[in-house]
Amino acid sequence: MELQIDALNKRYGALHAVRDFTLRLEPGILGLLGPNGAGKSTLMRMLATVTKPTSGTIRFNGSDAGKSPDALRRTLGYLPQDFGIYPHLSAVEFLEYIGALKGIPRRALRNRIATLLEVLNLTQAGSRALGGFSGGMRQRVGIAQALLNDPRLLIVDEPTAGLDPEERVRLRTLLREMAGDRIIVFSTHICSDVESVATRVAIVNHGALVAQGHPSELARGCASLEDAYLRIVAGARAAA
Amino acid sequence: MTRVWAIYSLAKADLLERTRRYQYVATIAVTLLVGTLLVPARSAGYETFLIDGYRGIYNSAWIGATFAILAAMLLSLFGFYNIKSAVERDRTTRVGEIVAATSVARFDYALGKALSNFLVLGSMAAILFVTAIVMQFVRGESPAIDLGQIAAPFALVILPLIAMVSAIALLFEMIPWLRGGLGNVVYFFLFMWYMIWSFQAEMPHVPWWRDLLGGNLVMRQIWTALLHVDPRAKLNSVDIGAVGERAHHLFIFHGFVWTGADVIERSMWFVVALGIVTVAALLFDRFAKPARSAENAGRNAVVARWQSATAGFSRPVIDALFSSDFGAIVLAELRLLVRGLSVWWYAVAAGLWIFQLFADAKGQSIAVGLAWIWPLLQWSQLGTREAVCATEQFIYPTLHPIRRQFFAQWLAGVLLALTTAGGSLVHWAIAGNFGGIEGILAGAVFVPTLAIACGALSGTTRLFEIAYLTLWYVGPLNRTPFDFTQGAYAPGFTLASVVLFAMAVTARKIRLSLA
Numbered sequence: 001m002e003l004q005i006d007a008l009n010k011r012y013g014a015l016h017a018v019r020d021f022t023l024r025l026e027p028g029i030l031g032l033l034g035p036n037g038a039g040k041s042t043l044m045r046m047l048a049t050v051t052k053p054t055s056g057t058i059r060f061n062g063s064d065a066g067k068s069p070d071a072l073r074r075t076l077g078y079l080p081q082d083f084g085i086y087p088h089l090s091a092v093e094f095l096e097y098i099g100a101l102k103g104i105p106r107r108a109l110r111n112r113i114a115t116l117l118e119v120l121n122l123t124q125a126g127s128r129a130l131g132g133f134s135g136g137m138r139q140r141v142g143i144a145q146a147l148l149n150d151p152r153l154l155i156v157d158e159p160t161a162g163l164d165p166e167e168r169v170r171l172r173t174l175l176r177e178m179a180g181d182r183i184i185v186f187s188t189h190i191c192s193d194v195e196s197v198a199t200r201v202a203i204v205n206h207g208a209l210v211a212q213g214h215p216s217e218l219a220r221g222c223a224s225l226e227d228a229y230l231r232i233v234a235g236a237r238a239a240a
Numbered sequence: 241m242t243r244v245w246a247i248y249s250l251a252k253a254d255l256l257e258r259t260r261r262y263q264y265v266a267t268i269a270v271t272l273l274v275g276t277l278l279v280p281a282r283s284a285g286y287e288t289f290l291i292d293g294y295r296g297i298y299n300s301a302w303i304g305a306t307f308a309i310l311a312a313m314l315l316s317l318f319g320f321y322n323i324k325s326a327v328e329r330d331r332t333t334r335v336g337e338i339v340a341a342t343s344v345a346r347f348d349y350a351l352g353k354a355l356s357n358f359l360v361l362g363s364m365a366a367i368l369f370v371t372a373i374v375m376q377f378v379r380g381e382s383p384a385i386d387l388g389q390i391a392a393p394f395a396l397v398i399l400p401l402i403a404m405v406s407a408i409a410l411l412f413e414m415i416p417w418l419r420g421g422l423g424n425v426v427y428f429f430l431f432m433w434y435m436i437w438s439f440q441a442e443m444p445h446v447p448w449w450r451d452l453l454g455g456n457l458v459m460r461q462i463w464t465a466l467l468h469v470d471p472r473a474k475l476n477s478v479d480i481g482a483v484g485e486r487a488h489h490l491f492i493f494h495g496f497v498w499t500g501a502d503v504i505e506r507s508m509w510f511v512v513a514l515g516i517v518t519v520a521a522l523l524f525d526r527f528a529k530p531a532r533s534a535e536n537a538g539r540n541a542v543v544a545r546w547q548s549a550t551a552g553f554s555r556p557v558i559d560a561l562f563s564s565d566f567g568a569i570v571l572a573e574l575r576l577l578v579r580g581l582s583v584w585w586y587a588v589a590a591g592l593w594i595f596q597l598f599a600d601a602k603g604q605s606i607a608v609g610l611a612w613i614w615p616l617l618q619w620s621q622l623g624t625r626e627a628v629c630a631t632e633q634f635i636y637p638t639l640h641p642i643r644r645q646f647f648a649q650w651l652a653g654v655l656l657a658l659t660t661a662g663g664s665l666v667h668w669a670i671a672g673n674f675g676g677i678e679g680i681l682a683g684a685v686f687v688p689t690l691a692i693a694c695g696a697l698s699g700t701t702r703l704f705e706i707a708y709l710t711l712w713y714v715g716p717l718n719r720t721p722f723d724f725t726q727g728a729y730a731p732g733f734t735l736a737s738v739v740l741f742a743m744a745v746t747a748r749k750i751r752l753s754l755a
Binding site for chain 2: 045048049050051052070073074076078080082083084085086087088089093094096097098099100101102103105106129142145
């Protein structure tokens with residue numbers, strides 16, 4: 001299984017959000033780091049087939065996701081950075097809805113929802129209206145919907161935002177356990193999250209890929225991955 | 241099977257989300273109320289359906305027929321505004337981005353949403369159906385209830401109609417420029433045009449595509465029955481919603497005789513609706529954020545140049561007028577109201593201003609009416625902007641949010657009304673007609689007050705858009721007592737403004753307490 005990104009570009013009028021982005025992904029966890037507005041979310045939206053690139057290609061197992069997105073969508077789990085819920089539906093009803101859209105048969109879906117609610121510590125709140133959920137609980141519902149179809153490709157944009165320390169650790173453990181034969185792409189501002197789970201890190205600045213490698217490789221010669229990240233971004237800014 | 245399950249789940253989730261909102265409860269309550277009003281008592285002082293002074297006795301056949309005609313009008317106009325939010329909800333709640341990443345087909349998504357629209361309208365029709373039965377029993381003119389005679393017109397007239405309205409609402413949501421307030425205005429005029437065109441058709445052979453509302457189909461049956469009773473009855477003298485009138489004669493309408501051709505022709509609308517859903521599906525952008533077009537960028541550049549050229553001139557004047565703290569808020573609200581308008585908007589407003597100046601006394605209603613339909617989408621922001629732009633959390637905790645911000649927003653709306661009707665004010669002042677000035681002043685207070693009340697009560701722009709368009713059509717355009725630009729009716733509209741403003745403040749206070 002592989003995800004090949006070739007010369008990807010995205011423009012919004014004069015804004016060049018993603019520039020000539022090329023990367024090949026194999027099973028493992030890719031941590032995407034970059035300052036605010038670096039183009040991480042745009043890149044993830046393109047990988048999730050929500051937004052079409054201005055130019056360039058995304059190939060999933062050799063199939064062009066731009067031309068035939070369904071092959072990728074069938075096996076995709078996606079958690080947007082800024083997602084919403086239907087406030088008057090319960091967590092179970094909402095997950096049933098998304099599960100049906102993902103094409104999961106009814107019986108299998110019910111079992112899957114029960115499992116995910118348990119894993120994400122939401123079983124007690126499953127029948128409550130989502131409008132009354134805290135930010136962290138909503139985030140966990142978002143994670144649950146991304147995992148519904150047991151995705152081979154999981155794209156999660158800032159999944160730890162709004163989670164308390166205990167839930168963050170729980171999510172990191174979950175991602176590590178899932179990683180085996182899946183491709184997981186997740187973006188965050190928290191370097192320690194990347195350091196603890198990612199098998200590979202990509203640093204993005206002004207829409208371009210400025211560094212990539214194993215966390216320990218990037219952090220070599222620095223006090224931590226955070227130091228390395230700050231130095232790389234500062235270097236990229238100076239060069240620009 | 242999985243596709244059917246997906247469509248079913250889509251419609252179900254959307255329906256649950258809608259029906260659990262308090263707006264739906266309010267809709268059902270209003271539908272119930274309207275249903276009871278459609279069958280007035282003999283002493284009520286109005287009739288809902290008269291033909292040359294004739295009304296059918298309230299048996300199942302007559303109630304079924306008249307309910308079908310009146311429900312068709314209500315559901316096709318007000319129903320459209322009620323349901324036109326199925327896709328918008330996915331945009332505003334941002335569930336759309338999750339949906340876009342699933343493998344659900346565009347057509348399945350569109351069909352699920354259209355089905356949900358259909359079920360919401362169907363639930364309103366069901367309420368009217370039950371009300372029809374209850375009202376026949378309550379009025380007691382004919383105790384024998386024939387369910388088939390009530391159900392048949394509902395099935396043949398209402399079901400195809402709401403299928404079409406559901407599909408059209410979906411189509412409007414898929415076309416970017418019809419998605420918002422402009423689409424609401426376009427639909428209103430489209431509806432009025434179609435209804436008039438439909439009722440102008442030569443009876444009895446009206447082609448099916450000219451009778452979506454089913455009015456001609458039902459009328460043909462009633463006319464045939466009436467001609468048996470009174471061959472000299474003037475069939476074209478139809479009064480719908482005749483206030484102050486009473487039926488001079490009652491007759492017995494025995495019910496419908498449906499032919500196979502009628503059923504086939506009405507069923508054609510389901511096919512057309514499916515076609516519209518297909519077109520809507522093709523236009524569905526899967527929530528991809530559209531890039532700003534070069535044309536818009538160009539137009540905005542013109543506006544920016546114009547604004548920068550006039551900034552130096554206008555600011556000192558305006559700042560002097562609004563130097564106080566409250567004045568600054570009013571100015572900010574006024575800027576928000578007109579923000580982003582193109583030069584063409586101002587050009588048309590200026591043209592209408594000149595038209596008011598030179599129109600004669602009779603033409604003033606039309607001139608001011610046109611000038612006050614132009615800022616419709618600006619006024620519809622009143623009372624809703626905080627919810628639409630999600631700025632409630634910033635605005636509600638400010639100092640005296642009602643006395644300052646809410647009042648300033650209302651005042652900005654009044655200033656916009658006074659400015660756009662300035663030509664008429666000057667016209668009446670030159671003519672020395674203070675009644676005319678009184679009418680404009682009362683209207684300039686009434687319209688933004690209606691807007692802010694509708695916005696604060698509903699939290700959406702649609703309630704004002706449809707209420708105002710309807711009032712505007714029956715008022716200034718047809719010069720009835722609902723003409724809010726006439727000095728003669730100023731006291732009534734001033735009183736209405738006071739009541740509406742009190743409602744708006746109460747609604748905002750409730751929102752503040754719940755925030």
